[in-house]
Amino acid sequence: MKPAVVLVSGGLDSATVLALAMQSFGCHPLTFDYGQRHAIELQAAQAVCKQLGARPPRVIRLDLRAIGGSALTADVPVPKGGPGEGIPATYVPARNTLFLSYALALAETLGAADILIGVNAVDYSGYPDCRPEFIAAFERLANLATKAGVEGTSMMIHAPLIRLTKAEIIAKGMGLGVDYSLTHSCYDPVGGLACGQCDSCVIRRKGFEAAGVPDPTRYA
Amino acid sequence: MKPAVVLVSGGLDSATVLALAMQSFGCHPLTFDYGQRHAIELQAAQAVCKQLGARPPRVIRLDLRAIGGSALTADVPVPKGGPGEGIPATYVPARNTLFLSYALALAETLGAADILIGVNAVDYSGYPDCRPEFIAAFERLANLATKAGVEGTSMMIHAPLIRLTKAEIIAKGMGLGVDYSLTHSCYDPVGGLACGQCDSCVIRRKGFEAAGVPDPTRYA
Numbered sequence: 001m002k003p004a005v006v007l008v009s010g011g012l013d014s015a016t017v018l019a020l021a022m023q024s025f026g027c028h029p030l031t032f033d034y035g036q037r038h039a040i041e042l043q044a045a046q047a048v049c050k051q052l053g054a055r056p057p058r059v060i061r062l063d064l065r066a067i068g069g070s071a072l073t074a075d076v077p078v079p080k081g082g083p084g085e086g087i088p089a090t091y092v093p094a095r096n097t098l099f100l101s102y103a104l105a106l107a108e109t110l111g112a113a114d115i116l117i118g119v120n121a122v123d124y125s126g127y128p129d130c131r132p133e134f135i136a137a138f139e140r141l142a143n144l145a146t147k148a149g150v151e152g153t154s155m156m157i158h159a160p161l162i163r164l165t166k167a168e169i170i171a172k173g174m175g176l177g178v179d180y181s182l183t184h185s186c187y188d189p190v191g192g193l194a195c196g197q198c199d200s201c202v203i204r205r206k207g208f209e210a211a212g213v214p215d216p217t218r219y220a
Numbered sequence: 221m222k223p224a225v226v227l228v229s230g231g232l233d234s235a236t237v238l239a240l241a242m243q244s245f246g247c248h249p250l251t252f253d254y255g256q257r258h259a260i261e262l263q264a265a266q267a268v269c270k271q272l273g274a275r276p277p278r279v280i281r282l283d284l285r286a287i288g289g290s291a292l293t294a295d296v297p298v299p300k301g302g303p304g305e306g307i308p309a310t311y312v313p314a315r316n317t318l319f320l321s322y323a324l325a326l327a328e329t330l331g332a333a334d335i336l337i338g339v340n341a342v343d344y345s346g347y348p349d350c351r352p353e354f355i356a357a358f359e360r361l362a363n364l365a366t367k368a369g370v371e372g373t374s375m376m377i378h379a380p381l382i383r384l385t386k387a388e389i390i391a392k393g394m395g396l397g398v399d400y401s402l403t404h405s406c407y408d409p410v411g412g413l414a415c416g417q418c419d420s421c422v423i424r425r426k427g428f429e430a431a432g433v434p435d436p437t438r439y440a
Binding site: 058060061062063064066067068069087091092093094095096097098101102104105106108109128129131133134137138140141142144145146147 | 278280281282283284286287288289307311312313314315316317318321322324325326328329348349351353354357358360361362364365366367
């Protein structure tokens with residue numbers, strides 16, 4: 001199977017993408033230790049890759065705390081109560097641009113033409129870098145930034161969940177055998193348990209309800 | 221003056237861009253320790269910023285050796301004899317995409333709408349991520365990736381040298397008072413001195429000749 005780089009965060013969406021990708025690609029999971037408040041998701045990423053029979057994730061260390069500007073990487077409280085208006089404090093400046101840039105570097109080095117990412121623009125926190133137009137613009141960039149653009153091959157950025165509801169994502173993952181109890185979505189975990197109140201927890205819990213699937217999340 | 225992020229490598233081009241930028245912006249120089257063979261350029265970046273009266277550069281550490289794929293970051297020889305056909309072994313996969321992505325993250329955090337980069341597509345090594353179409357695609361991406369895209373403001377990526385010859389760049393920098401003896405361009409330095417034979421040295425030396433300016437480079 002042809003190689004692909006799969007961005008894996010340890011969360012529900014990227015676990016589903018990895019399960020999908022394992023059907024079509026030789027997967028190279030890639031995850032990031034970026035000084036995030038919820039670094040426990042790195043352990044979840046390891047567990048998810050193991051459960052799905054993928055290689056262990058390659059971990060890139062990048063210090064986004066040196067840049068700051070987000071409740072996930074600076075001393076700013078995580079908002080509670082579910083998504084509101086506008087872009088929330090948990091938005092991390094240029095995070096998905098950075099993650100995809102590293103994925104692009106790795107893909108080019110591996111000779112892979114495919115990158116998969118679990119962004120979603122339906123049940124999401126309103127981050128600008130989760131929208132379809134962002135993904136399309138990155139794909140265009142990727143083909144100008146690399147040898148692909150000069151040598152006439154092409155890079156593809158796949159975002160297979162981008163137009164699905166959270167319930168549809170969960171249903172798809174259940175069908176592919178994803179064990180969601182291993183995944184971690186909470187932005188503000190308490191002793192390794194989900195807070196149940198941040199945007200990410202609220203969106204996730206509603207997704208399980210709407211999918212009619214018991215929520216395996218361990219809440220504080 | 222409004223703030224701008226200026227990518228500074230310690231080389232001739234970015235020193236010229238910083239000198240230009242100091243006339244119009246409150247400059248935030250940004251440089252990268254990426255495991256490069258020619259890490260001595262980091263000292264040059266410090267010296268250039270000091271000489272031009274700018275803030276000391278913010279240094280982001282990123283381990284591109286974990287990705288490899290280039291003569292600058294892996295155990296692959298640096299080609300000698302000047303630019304040839306095709307993309308050379310010194311090309312670093314997605315390097316400028318990564319550098320601009322970090323610059324974008326910093327710009328958004330600082331509230332800056334302007335990023336300056338010293339890429340050049342005339343007297344250059346043939347890297348795909350130095351071409352005008354790459355810069356235009358990144359600017360488009362930047363405006364979709366960030367709050368700017370949602371809030372209706374806009375990010376600009378300035379590449380003021382992109383269509384200049386090396387001689388024109390040097391003439392411009394001399395006019396702005398750049399001390400090119402502080403800059404470092406060589407990909408494969410020997411005891412801190414320029415090798416005189418890699419693409420970067422060859423392009424630089426010819427630039428000084430064409431500009432009719434004594435070459436201040438210290439060669440091995």
